[in-house]
Structures are given as structure tokens and as C-alpha cells.
Amino acid sequence: MPSLGRLHLITDTRPGRDPLAVLRAALPVARAELVVQVRVEDDATDREAYELAQRVVGLCRPYGATCLVNDRLHVALAVAAAGGHVGAEDLPVAAARRVLGAGAVLGATAREPGGAAAAVAAGVTYLGVGPCHATTTKAGLPDPIGPEGVRAVAGAVDVPVIAIGGVTVASVPALRAAGAYGVAVVGALSASPDPARTTAELIEALTC
Ligand SMILES: Cc1ncc(COP(=O)(O)OP(=O)(O)O)c(N)n1
Ligand SMILES: Cc1nc(C(=O)O)sc1CCOP(=O)(O)O
């Protein structure tokens, strides 16, 4: 399995957003360091998810970037994505691993060390850990765990920890210092007036 990219861009498919424009700006900058997670709204159809994921796979290929699909693992298989991401309301990790196969990239959400260790034992490639900071992108999340919450998880597992939730360029150093291997962002890129520049800043903060 190739090494995991450090910058995870999660597609923002809320009304008025243009996830493919953001992706086109980020790809030439981040290249193989970019992991794109196709995440659609809950009320999106499988056909919509499939068509978006197909386009993302095609855009990622020339840059060696990785495409994952959130929740809908049948869509991941259908577009030959590199893998998928699951959380507490999705398929259990062991089942997701069986669906995707041994060679796939499989991420799972973890919010504390116990859940993280269980996900590792069940076969994840990486963990999405958060919410690190307050976010307006997703409702219904628990209170932010901050860098200290990331530190607790990172210290308990031996897979890459991807910090998520309210992550900005400014918050990356503290998250890295806490043991995060990389970060996942929605708003930091989709709301940026200059996504290419913000990508460069995120990559610099993640790799310096
Ligand atoms: C990298 C990463 N971490 C966490 C999540 C959240 O997944 P989940 O808890 O399943 O919530 P939804 O994204 O499905 O609403 C993620 N997607 N990516
Ligand atoms: C989809 C998602 N999952 C989270 C979690 O903590 O499980 S936080 C989140 C949204 C991240 O968006 P932004 O970068 O705009 O804060």
C-alpha cells in the first residue's frame, strides 16, 4: 500500500459550493500528498455520489492523489477508489474491511483511545480523530477534544492519525505536535478565497 497522504480534502457538497473547483486548485499543489474523501449530503442519491466520485478519481489519477469515499463503500468499489471511511453509524470496521478488501485504504472515526484501539484491531489503515476544534460544517458533534484529545489517541495506536474538525493552517502545528500525521479539512479549503494558496500553506505546515 502506498504511503498515506497528509492532507485530506473532504468534498463540500453543500448548496453553493463547488467541490471540483476546489479540488482542481488543490491537486497541482498537493499532488500525491492529497487524499480526497468524497463525502455527499445524506439526502444525495447513490447516483449523485457515484458521478462525483467518478470525476474525483479521474482528476486524482494524473497527480497520484488518493480518492476515498465516505460511508458508501459500494460507490468506492464501483469507481475503483483506493478505499473508504466509516464512522459509528456506518458499517463496522471489520465488515468494511471485508467489503473493500485487504489492499484498500480504510479509515475510521475515533474520538478516544479505546475506540481507536478497537478500530485498529479490526483493520483500519488510519484514524480520523476529532472534532479537534469547533466546526460549523457538521452538526451534532461532541465537544471539541483539542490537541490533547489527539495526543491521547495518537499515543494509543500505531496507525496514522488524521485530525479533523475546525482545522486551519494556524492549528496544524499544535495538532502535529500532539502526534497527528495529517489533517482533514472541509471549510479551510472550500471557504478559502484562494484554495491553491491555502493548500500550499497546509502542505508547508504538514511537512516542514
Ligand atoms: C478523516 C475523517 N474523520 C472523521 C470523519 C467523520 O466520519 P463519520 O463519523 O462517519 O461522519 P460522516 O463524515 O459520515 O458524517 C470523516 N468523514 N473523515
Ligand atoms: C465531517 C466531519 N466529521 C467530523 C468529526 O469530528 O467526526 S468534523 C467534520 C467536519 C470537518 O469540517 P471542517 O474542516 O469545515 O471543520
Ligand SMILES: [Mg+2]
Ligand atoms: Mg460516516
